Amino acid sequence: MNSSSSVHKPRKKKTSNQTLSVSQHVGARGDAKLPASTPRFPLSSFLWPARGATSPWIVIPLVLMITGLFRWAVGLWGYSGFNVPPMHGDFEAQRHWMEITIHLPISQWYFYDLEWWGLDYPPLTAYHSWLLGKIGSIFDPSWFALSSSRRLDDPLLKIYMRATVILSEYLIYVPAVVIFLRRYSRLEGLPTWEASIALVAVFMQPATILIDHAHFQYNTVMLGFVVASMSSLIAGRLLWGCVFFVAALGYKQMALYYAPVIFTYLLGVCFFPRFDVLRLLNIACITALSFGVVFAPLIVGSLYDSRRGILPESADIAKDLLSQFGSLLPFSIQEKAWFYPPLLQLTQSVHRIFPFARGVFEDKVANLWCALHVVHKLHKYPTATIQRLALVATLTSIAPPCLVIFLRPRKELLPLALSTAAWGFFLCSFQVHEKSVLLPLLPMTLLLASRDGLTPSVRGWVVWANVLGCWTMFPLLKRDEVRVPYFVLTLLYPYLLGLHPSTTNMYSSKPTKEGDLRAATKALHLIFFTAMAIWHVAEAFVPTPKGKPDFWVVVNVGIGAFGFVICYLWCLWRLVVQSEIVTSWSLTTDGKNLRKSKRQ
Helix, strand or coil, X not given: CHHHXXXXXXXXXXXXXXXXXXXXXXXXXXXXXXXXXXECCHHHHHCHHHCCCCCHHHHHHHHHHHHHHHHHHHHCCCCCCCCCCCCCHHHHHHHHHHHHHHHCCHHHCCXXXXXXXXXXXXXXXXXXXXXXXXXXXXXXXHHHCXXXXXCCCCHHHHHHHHHHHHHHHHHHHHHHHHHHHHHHHXXXXXXHHHHHHHHHHHHCCHHHHHHHHHHHCCHHHHHHHHHHHHHHHHCCCHHHHHHXXXXXXXXXXXXXXXXXXXXXXHHHHHXXXXXXXXXXXXXXXXXXXXXXXXXXXXXXXXXXXXXXXXXXXCCHHHHHHHHHHHCCCCCCCCCXXXXXXXHHHHHHHHHHHCCHHHCCECCCCCCHHHHHHHHCCCCCCCHHHHHHHHHHHHHHHHHHHHHHHHHCCCHHHHHHHHHXXXXXXXXXXXXXXXXXXXXXXXXXXXXXXXXXXXXXXXXHHHHHHHHHHHXXXXXXXHHCCCHHHXXXXXXXXXXXXXXXXXXXXXXXXXXXXXXXXXXXXXXXXXXHHHHHHHHHHHHHHCCCCCCCCCHHHHHHHHHHHHHHHHHHHHHHHHHHHHHCCCCCCCCEECXXXXXXXXXX
């Protein structure tokens, strides 16, 4: 009897201390001493039957089927470049990469016809395109016939391409998110049912669905590798974390948004609580080896093709860059040297992956440079000057989260640190796309699986950031003719998490419990939601001023950039306080004292 009592006491204590505060916000109002008896917001209502003894392996397949239907339904609409000459958008770019990778020698991939969607992503994207192109050619070789398949808008090709996005996501992104949330929720002491709510919220992120399954891209492959890296780091498997993050970098260069935090976290665990030189060397060796594996096919392929007399076309730029690099070395690089083809291949791939000549931003994007360009034209300055200014601004914005995660290399701080740094990159870096907003939104949404993630004080900010991110991409999605999926998903997401006008309890009620939103935060969010709604009405019915065809897009950029600055500051504030860098501070979240206890 004594033994039995001692076993059950810790569980009882854990439930009351860690679970109750979140459950009060997941369930309806009731006795604070008892578990909530009814769901408090629609997503918790959807998963209410799954609480208790239901196995997560029953819940997960149901969740994947439902979220998969949303993805497939969105894919029935238009896509980037559909019947839009001359270049036909991102859909044609991805199809074209499949075309060239299955027909051309590997040494030609980064050199072939660069004016028509030349390959400008890292090698893993090329290998992925090769695999999908080979599989697609089994169904219909004309989809990827060299040169003659350009501008193809075959409905069956669209079905195949849409299916490859879903399959790639379900093979890489979905398992990574499921495993990460299980580990992270256990680390944070979150019950399985609340973790399932966070899982659905992550899979229903509207921006991710709209960009990958409507606009058409494979961002979830890269994001899946990033989440797998985070999961490995939380599990203490640092070397696997390095491997997965190199895979993310090897698939899309946008993963660099996370690189400073990953680097400083790994450096921190090597230096604290004591310097571990063996761990540092292992991390360095595994990272270098992983990059070597990613680029090995390119290097070996260039050597093999050079032996066969196959030389790359249009290699003048790469040769000039390589000669400039060779001038810095104590020895000369001769074109007849055996190692010249691999060096030329690496030079060309890096030149294509990092196109600094394109400008500080591409199209209208809600970051600081585009917003500043409205009032002070930046194109009158030399590109090199803007590049240096962007570098300084980016380093300044990412320095605080990197410093915090280096001094406090704690697992539970990773999502906040990654989100803060990614917001800094998005706002300040050179060559930013609208779609890059997916990078800060993902780790910010993963906060829903933290100890207080489902409380209004966190849930409100996460939903607000996701809606704002979707809203800033509306001009892009409008060109793709996906207005209906945009409005459905952007309104459905806040509804599911309790922020829809029909469930205004989060914003209308006074803060009475720990984790409630305070009045200032409610006012801020409601002002932005109102501004977004007014903008949509004005953009649809009010003509732009004469001579200013992009007027409403510019307004979108200004409001969005201001909102993203607030997101950056919120993430940074929570990171600094939760890390307890300043021990005298306590985390006061929306009027309630939520001081975090230190974890080992």
